[in-house]
Amino acid sequence: MTPRKPSLKDELDPRSRILDHAESLFSTKGIDAVTLKDIALPLGMTHAALYYHFPGGKEELFVLVMERNIRRHGSGLDAALRSQPGSLRGRLRAAAAWLVNQPPMDLIRMAENDLKALDPASARKLSVLIYELILQRLTREFSEAIEAGTIGPCDPGLMAGGLFGMVESLHSVPVAMVRKTRIEMANELIDVILKGIDYREGGQ
């Protein structure tokens, strides 16, 4: 019998467990605010064990983890957008719901700090991934809507970036302080933007 592939909630292999936990830490706090002990100890191992799986140490782990994080964001975003073929509003709402339920993706922190701490090749790789898997994917929705005539003329890349920044910034509002969920807030903001670019259901 093969060494039983881990079922649903079973223990994953150590490498995956490390990546999972490191992702939740690195992606929300950035490279400088997380230590190798922060990653290792909650997993029941010492920080030295991390070097067996990731000989490149902290930087290798960070790059791997953030690449994973961006790809996961990207595929979740893509899946959300595809899940609502009906209307642009539905697609954007699904996308926002996905983003809002993920750990925040803090592009300011990435640009101002994390990427500057990496070797330039890795930094550029991560930048390109963010651009291609996240921003470009969102941009496409606006571009296609313009072509289809469901929204008026606008800068699709700017709308995508603005919407993304807006939605991500909701992560910083303490939900206890407002009487709305983040998803409700995101939906209201989306409605304002869509109205602002002359969205009309069903095109032309």
Place this chain on the structure above:
Amino acid sequence: MTPRKPSLKDELDPRSRILDHAESLFSTKGIDAVTLKDIALPLGMTHAALYYHFPGGKEELFVLVMERNIRRHGSGLDAALRSQPGSLRGRLRAAAAWLVNQPPMDLIRMAENDLKALDPASARKLSVLIYELILQRLTREFSEAIEAGTIGPCDPGLMAGGLFGMVESLHSVPVAMVRKTRIEMANELIDVILKGIDYREGGQ
């Protein structure tokens, strides 16, 4: 003769020079990514000298500096809004121009990392300042516009927060990558939002 107050580009007193430089570092990179040497050495002093001016060390310096930073953001924002009594669009554009020309204010990083590293009283103080001097000030513009009938019904706090997050996120787009300035981008986004909440110049 009094010890000559520093004229325009003259050297400021050490304490102010430290606060100025620390502000530019702490506000863009956060508490963990800045060391006391990063602050002291470019000012031509050693990190030990900082303890003469700020006996509380790094945390005291960070709190003082960020309080200053938030107040500066707040008064610049207020001045910008007051400078354009004519129209809501003009006021929001002036506000955005101010924000975009300041170092980024990364609320996600603050909430997820910096504030958690401070003693709770200081953390709450900074949170309250952000809320009262930045978000509430912007919110007022929307509230008053609703009352005046220049925009339609909407959640003014949400609009303020959304606009702020949107504008701040422009700091993370590499200007070399687009053919627009950050101010132009901010203005386009403002126009979309205003249209989305039924802005009509001159009210009612």
Place this chain on the structure above:
DNA sequence: GTCTATATAAAGATAGAC
């Protein structure tokens, strides 16, 4: 695959000279 032990470097912080 993970540990203990250790090396090395860097950080925050304090004491005391100047």
Place this chain on the structure above:
DNA sequence: GTCTATCTTTATATAGAC
């Protein structure tokens, strides 16, 4: 007001035992 020197702690990283 600022320095040098030192202390303490913490971080990354490596070596070698198990």
